[in-house]
Amino acid sequence: MTEPSTLPEAEPSPAQAPAAAQVAASAAASPEPAAMPPSAELTKSTPVGLPGARWVWPVLVALVVALVAMAWWLNNRLYATQAEIAQRLQTATTDAIEAKTLTKQASDSVRDLTTRLAVLESRQQDFAAQRQALETLYADFAKTRDQARLSETGQLIALAQQQAQLIGNVQPLIATLQSADARLARSPNPKAQILRRAVQSDLTRLRSAVTPDIAAAAHKLNDLAALVDSLRLVSAAGPAHGASAPGTPPVASASAAGPRWAPWLGDWFERFRASLVQLFGITRVGSRDALLASPQQGEFLRENLKLRILNARLDLLSRNAVAYRSDMRGIDEALKTYFDKRQPRMVQALSLARQAAQLDLSANPAANLESLAVLSTLDSGAP
Incomplete structure (x- = not known):
């Protein structure tokens, strides 16, 4: 049998000899460590920080965004409030100017x-x-x-x-x-x-x-001026009381033929229909300004109408036919425009104004x- 041939080992160079000897000595001195799992190696290689450190920046960004949104909302709210205050100030100034103008006109009329x-x-x-x-x-x-x-x-x-x-x-x-x-x-x-x-x-x-008959006409104008304060404005008028729908059939009497509950059902239906009629009402208004008149403007309207009636009475006493006809037309238009025509006193006021306006001052037989x-x-x- 032939012996296996062996290759001669390469000898280390003089420069590598000390390093190799040091590595061999270190390997011989320390035992070979056991194999570690990959997760342990990953944990060992990752630096350990504070718990929740990765949520700090998102939270800061969210807070900044919330602060910016809140500042934008507050800015818009402040701008809207300033605009509303400016509009209310302008409305109040306009109302004050109108009231001052009406007061001046009333003073001039007086x-x-x-x-x-x-x-x-x-x-x-x-x-x-x-x-x-x-x-x-x-x-x-x-x-x-x-x-x-x-x-x-x-x-x-x-x-x-x-x-x-x-x-x-x-x-x-x-x-x-x-x-x-x-x-x-x-x-x-x-x-x-x-x-x-x-x-x-x-x-x-x-x-x-x-x-x-100037005395009778003057008496009618005095009665009309006394009725002005009791007249109801169109803006303050509600649904007419006691109104009923036209063409409704009468309720059957209790003696009519039919079930016992028929009269009770008819009475209940009539009461329900009357409630619906009183709930809804339709009023014809000649001017939209009449519906928008406030209580303060209603007082001005009444005082202005009284001054117009007093002016017509003075025209009547001075026998100024042209001015008297003009004032009576204005009184009739004011009554029909700004006051509720459904009230009984309104019918009386319109009748007095119509009778006083029929007076012909141009006739002067004397x-x-x-x-x-x-x-x-x-x-x-x-x-």
Whole structure:
């Protein structure tokens, strides 16, 4: 048998000899460690930190995002609040300006009415002064009895004419003319007979003439002004009470043929239908501003309507036909626009306004009297 051939081992170089000897000595000194699992090696190689350290950054990012969102929401909320406050301030300023304007208009109207009242008082004083002057002239006038009687008759007729034109009632003028006719009938003076024929002609014309009753119209305007505070505005009106749907059949009587529960069911249905009718209501409004009127604006509307009625009354007393018709149209439009027409007092107010508006101030039968023209001719000495 042949022995296996062996290769000679390579000898280490002189430079590697000390290192190899050191490694061999270290391997011989320490026992070979046991094999470790891969998880143990991974744990050993990963540095150990605080528990939950990997959630720190996500939490910080979430907090920053939440703070930014909250700041954005607060900024929007602050902007909306500022805008609402600015809008309310603007609305309050507008309301204050409107109230100031209405107050100024009311003050101007009161000032105008005060001026007109002063003018009427001045005219009344003038009439009183004229009457006093006429009485003085009558006392001093003593030429002849007939001439004094003619002058007295003429002055009384002129005074009665002014009174009739002022109050719009010709009854005092008719009474004065009748008294003058009776006085002139006892005079044998030819001039008195001529004047008497003129007086009789005026009496015939005045008795057949249609005269405006200013006192009755003024009384109607006073009643209308007293009703203004009790009228209900359209904006404050509710569903009409007691309204029922048209065309509903009557409830069957208890004696009608049918089950015993039929009358009870009919009564219950009628009560249910009446409740539905009172729950819903339809109102026709001519102006949308009437529905938006606040209680404060309602007070202004009532005061303005009262001033309009007072102005119409002054126009009535001063016999200003154009201004009176304009004021009455405004009163009628205000009543129909801003007040509820379903209330009974509203019907009464509209009736009073309509009756007062029908007065014709242009008719003035006491304007031209034939008796005064004849008296002027007689005083001038004309044949």
